[in-house]
Amino acid sequence: MAEEHEGREEQEAASEETASEESGEQPVQQYPHPGLETRALNRFPEAAVQPVARTVPEDPDAEVEGELFQYWSKTPGGHKWLHYFELYEEIFFSLGSRPVRMLEIGVFRGGSVRMWSHCLPPGSTVVGIDLDETCKQFEDVASNLHVRIGSQADPDFLKSVAEEFGPFDFILDDGSHHTDHMIDSFTHLFPEALVPGGQYLVEDTHTNYWLDYRDSAYSFVDFSKDLIDMMHAIYLDRPDERFFREEHSFRLNEVQVPEIAAMLKEIRFRDSLVLFQKHRHYHLPVSRLLQE
Structure with missing residues (x-):
């Protein structure tokens, strides 16, 4: 959203100023769960440090391909x-x-x-939502590009957009990046506003590690990770694979799970990206034991 993006630029500038100051003048902002990042690292026998360099070659565009990038790079x-x-x-x-x-x-x-709007197949509909009313200028109804003004934290607003334009094949969250907003938008949109087989992408998840967004x-x-x-969930309270095996007397015909588990x-x-896909149809998985 516009005002959050502008706030992000101000935060980035402030961070650069802080970095130039003498050590100790400002407290270091770190991930709110100290030591959590080392839990997996400690499982590796040799936890070496790997330097990560800037892009090579110097022109980063040389490593990016595709129709989307070619159009975007020429869009003010x-x-x-x-x-x-x-991933796009x-x-x-x-x-x-x-x-x-x-x-x-x-x-x-x-x-x-x-x-x-330009790159998706002809006849596609793209809807953008934002808090900033000036974003309405980007609406192009003739091209099926629509803009609605409201908050991603408002479930009634999200419902109204879904009722007007949905259900959607693809939802992209590049909004406020506040953790509660990300979660609440997903819980309202993924179950009801996304078609079976649809995809839901949340980007800039690196902001989860910056306190200004938490x-x-x-x-x-x-x-x-909890999802x-x-x-x-279907495997909980089932002690082994036989409960899903073809023609086995233990095989279950039905399992009760939370609705989201079946979706x-x-x-x-990926780095700063989480992509979810929704089931078209969900059935119990099947195990098969072939005879020798």
């Missing part, structure tokens, strides 16, 4: 991390050639919604 007002485009392209191609419906949370200066101790990354456990087909993590 764009702001993206360049490594996002690899994968999503873009997975949507196919039929018209789709897309919702983007956060319009900012219009670069992203215009990119998707309005709760429980981050969206924490929430996403991995939720995907495996989650896939959760993919």
